[in-house]
């Protein structure tokens with residue numbers, strides 16, 4: 001085995017976090033709350049073990065980062081440990097930084113670097129790459145390559161993803177009329193036409209000619225820029241567009257005017273791999289585009305992306321200008337369930353009905369720990385007459401989805417998931433509702449493998465179904 005060395009530049013930039021890591025007094029109180037510890041029973045996969053590994057790297061006690069890579073990479077970044085830690089050690093955040101160090105020292109696979117650095121920041125390229133690969137999957141090519149062992153050798157994470165996601169869409173959110181009408185380009189076109197008409201009016205008046213009625217009417221109808229933006233997250237756009245469509249339907253149901261801005265991926269996958277420069281680049285571009293719209297609320301229907309966009313300022317602590325700009329934008333970000341409560345959906349739900357068996361709600365970690373959002377989804381569900389909301393035991397525990405975690409660490413992810421699936425099936429529910437697309441894919445795959453008929457729906461999909469009162 002070759003010996004790798006710590007990247008000195010990255011180490012120097014992370015030295016300032018030594019005290020934060022050292023705040024872990026090794027009490028071990030968090031251990032039994034950590035899903036990876038619970039799945040393995042191994043100290044190295046506990047928050048304490050992980051903090052000690054990072055500390056040893058920072059203090060130079062471990063000089064080969066390869067020795068700590070697995071310990072650091074297998075953290076689900078769920079954040080549960082921090083909520084129960086008396087010293088509030090931000091282990092998930094520290095593991096993100098630790099990945100920056102280990103990945104810069106050891107290197108990341110080229111394919112991953114290309115996707116994160118080159119494809120994710122280019123929405124149209126990302127769109128076509130996914131279209132092509134989803135089409136290939138529909139044709140059975142990925143299955144063929146996986147069965148032949150080629151995909152597993154070339155890209156093990158892709159092979160795992162291929163197994164986990166069994167049906168992919170060929171039409172993405174922006175291919176649907178419901179979304180097309182609200183795309184930012186449509187608003188920009190309307191604004192452009194308005195200003196052109198205004199100029200025409202000025203020159204006609206200056207020439208002393210009669211102004212046509214149609215022009216007067218067009219100038220009177222100044223296009224209003226909606227104050228709400230729907231953040232088109234990757235899961236709701238590409239992986240399961242029915243989520244995005246359902247969220248748009250809810251916005252229309254509430255008679256809210258909104259725009260779908262042309263944004264990049266929020267940068268969460270880059271953050272999970274500790275590629276912090278890429279996170280900052282994508283965040284800056286999104287902030288610029290959102291500033292242009294001057295939105296009061298930016299709605300994200302995926303808890304993880306909402307939490308990540310709310311955390312943009314954490315990535316600009318050393319840059320006062322961007323810290324200010326990211327803080328302003330992050331304060332406008334709204335998570336779906338609290339947004340729907342705020343805009344009065346509960347009153348509408350009270351008039352609907354549910355008669356299709358008990359429902360359980362699964363809290364995504366980035367909602368319950370990242371944003372402390374637990375009661376709004378329950379308030380929405382409990383408002384529905386006839387709906388029996390059943391609690392899931394150990395609801396505080398992660399499902400093992402964690403964005404791309406289930407593709408990169410399939411064994412650990414499966415171990416964490418099996419406990420969650422048992423807890424869900426024990427509830428005897430007929431439907432599980434959640435608000436994270438990676439949780440949704442993870443739970444659906446685990447339940448299917450178990451032969452369970454429990455259906456997993458995103459909160460938006462479920463609420464639309466309730467409001468239409470059909471199953």
Ligand code: SF4
Pocket residue numbers: 023024025026027028029030031047048051081084085086087088089091
């Ligand atoms: S992270 Fe907090 S709770 Fe866990 S061992 Fe360290 S100090 Fe104790």
Ligand code: SF4
Pocket residue numbers: 033034035036037045046047050074075076077078079080081082091092
């Ligand atoms: S963030 Fe989650 S997976 Fe990571 S150490 Fe803490 S509890 Fe364990």
